[in-house]
Amino acid sequence: MVAAAVLVMGAGQALAADVKVTDKTRAKGMADAPALLTTSGVPCQLSDAHFIGESTATATDGKKSKIVVxxxxxxxxxxxxxxxxxDGTIATTFNCTQAWSQNAIDPKATKCLLPANVNHYAWLQEPVQKLSTACTVNNARWLGSSDEAKIDRYEVGCAAGAGGILDLARAGSANTSTFDNCLVMELKKVTCQFTTREQAIAAIKPLAQKASASCQVNxxxxxxxxxADNEDYYEFGCANEAGFLVRAKTNGDYLAKISCANAGTLGPCQYTDSASLVAGQNATYTAxxxxxxxxxxxxxxxxxxxQTQTNRDFVEFKCPEQAFGVMGFFPNEGSTAKADVFDCYTGIARKRECTLTPATVLLANLDALAKADKKDCDVQEARYAGLTDTDGVLVELACSNKRGYIAALAKSRKTFEDIIACNIAKNRAGYETCKIPGNGTYVSDVKP
Structure with a gap:
């Protein structure tokens, strides 16, 4: 989490307004600064310094102490x-961009006045240049820091075009520095001051052009x-056609286009009538x-x-003709792979959970089939263990009375190819055994 802190001079001593750089303040500053830099650990080859003055600092507990700045x-x-x-210890250390940013919020916060520090943002050109060669930094403000992650966050303005958000990793940080489009900050309810929204959109238009060369981005x-994947998801609206989503690397590399009709949990799209697209997509998927x-x-x-290696979408469907659901892999344009379609029983056995078909529907069918096979079993739980050679599904059934079974659900889903008790299954070499805790521990109450 990036958090901001404030260096504020004592009330009644408006140093930010009253302080001036003089030969006297410079002489004292140059005399005292080397020791201060050593104590603070700030990486600085001193070129100039001056003494700002004395004030008081207020701690979070309300206690005040005298400080020299x-x-x-x-x-x-x-x-x-x-x-x-x-006592000679360092109370606070702020770079000039941090100090300038705090002074813009609170005029009592001191700011840098030395000629070399007037363009407080100039030092950011080097790290920004490594991440965005098109940016000539002409302004910056500090947004906050994370001491845990060892990152300082700045908004950077560029002389031409869009600026961005720089997360600058400190020495010893496990993170790397990043430079992001200002649209990233909209998710955090922060508005960039040095870049307009139109400039931010223009900067990412190449992603839209790779997805659809005809799109007039609006x-x-x-x-x-x-x-975890270093990926961003953008929505684009087009003035002349349906909009879409784009999946891209955080460094700006294009990965894939996603139709608003297929936005799923990423949707609904805000710049496109997704409802009409979904209705059309329903008909397309039906065909x-x-x-x-x-x-x-x-x-x-x-x-x-x-599925990136085959360029196939994994899609789940709900339809009245298929009580046990439909799901599978469907090739996108340019894919040479074939469609692979199956129901939720097979899907779960292949570690693909269904969301449009309730698990209770699948369980109720297994319960009915067990009773049809004259088994004393109210099925309470099922474990899908795998697939059979005949496109059936191997399933463990746990009954409310602790009877348990291993069953091979037929491809038709209307019967079991085989169903045996847990205590029998465990004695069959190479056969699936019961693994649900307590399953198959039924003991008859009948006395011999």
Missing amino acids: YEVACQAGPGYILAKNA NSRLIGRVT TLKQAGINCTVEAYNVVGT
Whole structure:
């Protein structure tokens, strides 16, 4: 979490307004600064310094203490404001961009005045240049810091075009520095001051052009970021056609286009009438399933994700003709892979959970089949263990009376190919055994 702190000079001593750089303040600053820099650990080859003055600092517990404040300029990197306690320890260390940002919020906060520090943002050109060669930094403000992650966050303005958000990793941080489009900050309810929204959208238009060269972009937003995968999801609106989503790397590399009709949990789209697209997609999927030999009038669907190695979408469907659901992998344009369609029984056995078909529906069918096989079993739980050689599903059934069975559900889903008790299954070499805790522990009450 990035949090901000404030260095504020004592009330009644408006140092930010009253302080001036003189030969006297410079002489004292240059004399005292080397020791201050050593104590603070600030990386600075001193080029200039001056003594700002004395004031008081108020701690979080309300206690006040006397502090002595200096400004230093460095041969490289930022300049600093250093506040020393009366006992000689460093109370606070702010670079000049941090100090400028706090002064913009509270005029009582001291700011840098030395000539070398007037362009307080100049030092950010080097780290920004490594991440965005098109940016010539012409302004910056500090947004906060994370001491745990060792990151400082700045908004950076660029002389031409869009600026962005710089997360600058400190020395020793396990993180790397990043430079993000200002749309990233909209998710955090922060508005960039040095970049307009139109400039921010223009900066990411190349992503839209890769998804659809004909799209006349009229709006965009960042939907979310998957930090673990270093991926961003953007929505684009088009003036001349349906909008879409784009999946991209956080460094700006394009990955894939996603239709608003297939937005799933990322949607609904805000810049496109998704409802009409979904209705059309229902009809398209109905035809696609028919080609695959599945009778399914699609009422709802959920695009779970994309299998990147085959360029196939994994989609789940709900339709009245298929009581046990339909799901599978469906090739996108350009894919050479075939469709792979199956029901929720097979899906769960293949570690693919169904969301449009309730698990209770599947369990109720297993219960009915067990009773039809004259088994004393009210099925309370099922464990899907795998697939059989005949496209059946191997399932463990746990009964309310602790009877348990291993069953092979037939491809038709209307009967079991085989069903045996847990105590028999465990004695069959190479056969699946019961693993649900307590299953198969039924003991008869009948006395011999």
